[in-house]
Amino acid sequence: MDFDLNEQQQMLRTMARDFLSRECSRTRVRELEKDSRGYDPDMLAKMAELGWLGLVLPEKYGGTGAGLLDLVVLLEEMGRNITPGPFFPTVALCALPLIKFGTKVQKAGYAADIAGGNKIWSLALTEESGSYDAADINCRADYNGTNYLINGEKWFVPFAHAADFLIVICRTGEVSNPQQVLTAFIIDTKCQGLKIELIPTIAGDGQCRVRFKNVKAGKQDILGGVGNGRKVFDFIMQSATILKCAEVSGACQAVLDMTLAYAKERIQFDKPIGSFMAIQHKLVDMLTEVEGLQYLVYYSAWLLASGQKAATQISMAKAKAAEVYQQVCIDGVKIHGAIGFSMDHDIGCFFRRIKSAEFMLGDRDTHLSKVASGIGL
Amino acid sequence: MDFEFSKKEEQLRREIREFARRELAGRDLITGLEEESLDEDWEFAMQMSKKLSQKGWLTMAWPKEYGGRDASFFEQHVYMDEASYRGIPGMTMGVSGIGWVGQSLMLFGSDEQRKKYLPPIAAGEPDGIWCTAYSEPNAGSDFANIQTRAVRDGDYYTLNGQKIWTSCAHRARWCWLAVRTDASVSKKQHGISLIILDMKSPGITIKPIYNYAGIHIFNELFFDNVRVPVANLVGTENRGWYQLMQSLAFERHSVAPQFYGTARRILEIIIKYAGRTNLHGKPLASDPLVKHKLAERAIELETLKLFGYEITWKLSKGLIPIYEAARNKAYCDFVMQRLATTGSEIIGAYSQVDMRSKWAKVEGSITRLYMMFPGISIAAGTDEIQKNIVGQFKMGLPRPY
CATH class of the missing domain: 2.40.110.10 (Butyryl-CoA Dehydrogenase, subunit A, domain 2)
Known part of the structure; x- marks a missing residue:
């Protein structure tokens, strides 16, 4: 047993912390919340130069062939800096399933551009319901003898407005058998019949509604085979979920650090407020939950990376991440007092992202239900 | 990052499981501690201590010269977790001797003291009860x-x-x-x-x-x-205070693996009960409220498990985990409380039936935990004291009192 990061992961963490504190200051994050693109293409290009976009891609596609745990470390750091942009959708939501399910032709055609930072990808999965239950996918792809025609809507698609390609999970058969009737497609966002609109969110974090009207897809655009969309879906619901949890874990650490520093410097009644037991114990509770979340994320990522059953632990991590992130932000703001509630303070940047972290890839209740099945209920 | 136990540690877990099956014959005592109350329970616990000693488990991490077998911290962790899960009475021998007296004497005691007091503890003898x-x-x-x-x-x-x-x-x-x-x-x-x-x-x-x-x-x-x-x-x-703080840290180190074992057992008991108990013609286990409560408890338990691993890993690296022990103690108390209250909600009105009564559900295990958890949480320092320690030693905050 070993809780330590390996040397490569420690170097990656140091490099990420340096780079992000330099290139992605909180001021920059705030500017990007107001920016119509919602991200900084130069920052993304630099990330590609550092090898981050190709971190988990095989070397023959211009990647570095690192593992899931390395990506966990990197996303934890991005979470600490609430780094805005399409890194997560491109790498966590799309590059991983592309490598896992893509044909040789698809991988050869797409992977190198992801690693090079030339193309942005996103995942169109959830719909108007906001549900991450496969049974709630209604967007249809019907075969007309030569092509599939996609019709329907996808919601909360991160950075679709900036994306070059989407992985779209559609229903290709009857609702009565959700195991077999989903199919994943790779769709070029420039194709006809596709309409993308930004959803104004409280965090200005580039989530979109995507509408499909007779969007054509050929057999070569299918990811993972006809009727195998459920496999793609299940894969994403594990690998991307744990990566989202890593990001949240990093954000929680940042909120705690910020709040602890404030509790030491803010003087009331002639003492730092952190010397009052009511505040101190709240901080200790935050620390306990933040550390617990971090270990649960590492543990479930390790289970997944080492090929063991990981679904229950990943759902545990996601349910815990949703709860802990919300709680540390609420307690963090309260300990800051009125300044924490102001637009000028950074803690609000974290607070505004609670809901997107909570709902993307399944909310707390969804994952608690999965945990319940996992423990025999 | 690696969360795997070694083959040796897994083998030990199997041996303990086998031992419990052979020796306990239904006399397991899941929440421990109360074995010292009744003479017949105590006598059985002492018999078990002797047998655990003969297996080389009772004080396995001690050096050979004092009756241990130089086992690793991880082997000891597995032993505490599994023996608690199995509810083997006598595994703590009244707690003190095995829990902290032995280790403290190895640190601060004289040679004569070590030679005199350690072997009877390791041997599971009445003279080793502290x-x-x-x-x-x-x-x-x-x-x-x-x-x-x-x-x-x-x-x-x-x-x-x-x-x-x-x-x-x-x-x-x-x-x-x-x-x-x-x-x-x-x-x-x-x-x-x-x-x-x-x-x-x-x-x-x-x-x-x-x-x-x-x-x-x-x-x-x-x-x-x-x-x-x-x-x-x-x-x-006059230097006892420093020694006492170390002694208390030994006491708190063992909390997470030991109570994780107990809590894991209790959660299993509740899950099985919910599966076989019908309400409105359907098993309780199919009720979303019941499912969510138990899923929450399972997440807390998984967290406690990892906190326990972390301490054992730090000890095995020669580090002295101070705040971690206090954090684990407070978190453990929180987990036990939630488990006891959820468990009692699920067995419902039967949670008030005397634990030894023939009408008690699940052998009174939930009621026993429910009655014991506030006491367990106060022993070895209240939550508030633990949180003060974390605040000062980990977070660098001023002493709040």
Whole structure:
């Protein structure tokens, strides 16, 4: 047993912390919340130069062939800096399933551009319901003898407005058998019949509604085979979920650090407020939950990376991440007092992202239900 | 990052499972502690201690010369987790000896003390049963406020005063005792010493205190001119406070693996109960409310498990986990409370049936935990004390009191 990061992961963490504190200051994050693109293409290009976009891609596609745990470390750091942009959708939501399910032709055609930072990808999965239950996918792809025609809507698609390609999970058969009737497609966002609109969110974090009207897809655009969309879906619901949890874990650490520093410097009644037991114990509770979340994320990522059953632990991590992130932000703001509630303070940047972290890839209740099945209920 | 146990550790887990199946014959005691209440339970626990010692498990992490077998921290972790899960009575032998006296004597004791006191503990003998007397009527969380006096007179100390909440005193051969040897100091943490008290000494009165569940764990101890040889002083006179803090850290280290084992068992019991108990013609286990509550408990348990791994990993690297032990103790108390309350909600009205009654559900295990958890949470320092330790030692915050 070993809780330590390996040397490569420690170097990656140091490099990420340096780079992000330099290139992605909180001021920059705030500017990007107001920016119509919602991200900084130069920052993304630099990330590609550092090898981050190709971190988990095989070397023959211009990647570095690192593992899931390395990506966990990197996303934890991005979470600490609430780094805005399409890194997560491109790498966590799309590059991983592309490598896992893509044909040789698809991988050869797409992977190198992801690693090079030339193309942005996103995942169109959830719909108007906001549900991450496969049974709630209604967007249809019907075969007309030569092509599939996609019709329907996808919601909360991160950075679709900036994306070059989407992985779209559609229903290709009857609702009565959700195991077999989903199919994943790779769709070029420039194709006809596709309409993308930004959803104004409280965090200005580039989530979109995507509408499909007779969007054509050929057999070569299918990811993972006809009727195998459920496999793609299940894969994403594990690998991307744990990566989202890593990001949240990093954000929680940042909120705690910020709040602890404030509790030491803010003087009331002639003492730092952190010397009052009511505040101190709240901080200790935050620390306990933040550390617990971090270990649960590492543990479930390790289970997944080492090929063991990981679904229950990943759902545990996601349910815990949703709860802990919300709680540390609420307690963090309260300990800051009125300044924490102001637009000028950074803690609000974290607070505004609670809901997107909570709902993307399944909310707390969804994952608690999965945990319940996992423990025999 | 690697969360795998070694083959050796997994093998040990299987051996303990096998041992429990063979030896317990349904006499498992899931929440422990109360084994010292009834004579018949205690006798069985002592038999088990002996057998655990013969297996080489009782004090496995101790050096060979004191009756251990130099087992790794991880082997010990697996033992504590699995033996607690199986509810093997006698695994802690009244707690003190195995929990902290042994390790403290190895750190601070004299050679003679180690040779005299450690082997009977390791052998699972009645002479290896210890109690620990720290608290006094006016020294609870403010432990440094102790008043029990040990006045030196030649080769002896003369002991006068009172201790309270002393678990296992009615079973113990020895007492690990904190006393004041210097009352003139300006800082009350100074002037405290640790001494070994022979419980057969004249002048000791033991008065039982029954807890609100009717179980006899605690006692009051009264000392009336009790004579203790100076050779029984542990470490340095008046430097006891530092030694006590280390001793308490040993006590808290074991909390997570041990109670994780217990909690894991209890959660399983509740899940099985929910699966076989129908309400409105459907199993309780299909009720979304029940599912969500139990899923939440499972997440808390998984977190506790990892906190336990973390401490064991740090110990195995030669680090001294101070705040981690306090954090785990407080988190463990939180987990036990949630588990006890959820469990009692799920067995419903039956949670109030006496745990020994034929009408008790799940052998009274939930009720037992429900009755015991507040006491468990106060022992070894309240939540508030643990959080103060984390605040100061980990977070660098000023002392809040």
